[in-house]
Amino acid sequence: MGRVPNVTRADAPTPLRNPLAFIAARWTPDPRTVRRAALAALVMSVVIVVTGGAVRLTGSGLGCPTWPKCTEDSIHNTAEMGVHGYIEFGNRLLTYVLCAAVGWAIVAARSQKPYRRSLTRLGWAQFWVVMGNAVLGGIVVLVGLNPYTVAAHFLLSSALIAVATVMWQRTRESDAEPRPLVGKAVVQLVWFLVAASVLLIAVGTVVTGAGPHAGDSSEVARMPVDWEAVAKLHAVLAWIVVTLTFALWFVLKAVDAPGGPLARTRELFLILLAQGVIGYVQYFTDLPEVLVGAHMFGSCVMWIWVLRVLLSLRERPESVPQPQAVPAQEPAASASIAGPR
Numbered sequence: 001m002g003r004v005p006n007v008t009r010a011d012a013p014t015p016l017r018n019p020l021a022f023i024a025a026r027w028t029p030d031p032r033t034v035r036r037a038a039l040a041a042l043v044m045s046v047v048i049v050v051t052g053g054a055v056r057l058t059g060s061g062l063g064c065p066t067w068p069k070c071t072e073d074s075i076h077n078t079a080e081m082g083v084h085g086y087i088e089f090g091n092r093l094l095t096y097v098l099c100a101a102v103g104w105a106i107v108a109a110r111s112q113k114p115y116r117r118s119l120t121r122l123g124w125a126q127f128w129v130v131m132g133n134a135v136l137g138g139i140v141v142l143v144g145l146n147p148y149t150v151a152a153h154f155l156l157s158s159a160l161i162a163v164a165t166v167m168w169q170r171t172r173e174s175d176a177e178p179r180p181l182v183g184k185a186v187v188q189l190v191w192f193l194v195a196a197s198v199l200l201i202a203v204g205t206v207v208t209g210a211g212p213h214a215g216d217s218s219e220v221a222r223m224p225v226d227w228e229a230v231a232k233l234h235a236v237l238a239w240i241v242v243t244l245t246f247a248l249w250f251v252l253k254a255v256d257a258p259g260g261p262l263a264r265t266r267e268l269f270l271i272l273l274a275q276g277v278i279g280y281v282q283y284f285t286d287l288p289e290v291l292v293g294a295h296m297f298g299s300c301v302m303w304i305w306v307l308r309v310l311l312s313l314r315e316r317p318e319s320v321p322q323p324q325a326v327p328a329q330e331p332a333a334s335a336s337i338a339g340p341r
Helices: 019-024 031-057 079-111 117-142 147-170 184-210 227-254 259-284 289-311
Strands: none
Touching: 019 079, 031 079, 031 117, 031 147, 031 289, 079 117, 117 147, 147 184, 147 289, 184 227, 184 289, 227 259, 259 289
8 A cells, every 4th residue: 555645735726725815816806896795795784684574573483493404304494384484494595695795795805906904804704793693593593582682683783784884885995094084072972873873773672572573473582671661762762863963963064074974974864863753653553564674674774874974084095106206317428428429
């Protein structure tokens, strides 16, 4: 029997060692392609939240009663499971679409020239959040839609939206040092707005966990709190966010801030007003499923625009290459030497 050759990693083909580097060496995407890839990942992160809400609102949370398979014997739903099985399994399939969108963003960011490590890291951060949320989603099913795990599932989805929003913004900027467009007092006010928005979203998950839409027609545990009291607290926090947004717009106008922060703040204010109208209508109409779904979508849009307001407070100008110094020419020789003889 002959000797087995000592094969090292260096002997492996390049595509197997680092497929991303292999693709990057052969493909340079247009900057618009990178932006579209990041935007696709952001859109899919919102879509997965909305479809997850549809699973809960249609009572299909246990349409697939186990995980990672849909049943003990089948990885997909069966006809006997009815429409709830199709809805729950369809939402699971959308996770693969989300992974594909995030993967496209990672490949596009890695292949961009010049290479930007910050963009690639943001893409990988989305990937690991998606993987973590997929596992958490399986735990949600295995524990019978425990409301605390459902709330954590939504909060982790909000974290995914945050990372995707930052990556989308960074694809339209350079890697230069950020330059502030407003003073420190305005930045602090915006951070108060971000903190209030996070608290608003967190309390919203408690409203969901204590409310009537448990996610399945079976007996599902709810959070042991007064649903109406938490809903009123949620409304108070919403008014705080609206007030902070209006105050920010007023301050930006007073200090003659650039158009970017002003426009993002004005857009956020309009989104908050629309979200408030939906929230009050659903409250006084006994939470119809369509309006609850619209409110979830509005929550995602609001969170994106809060982050856009924060990111608009600085800019990263393109670095301008400095002109190279032209070496001084030697003084011309005298005509008697340089001229023809």
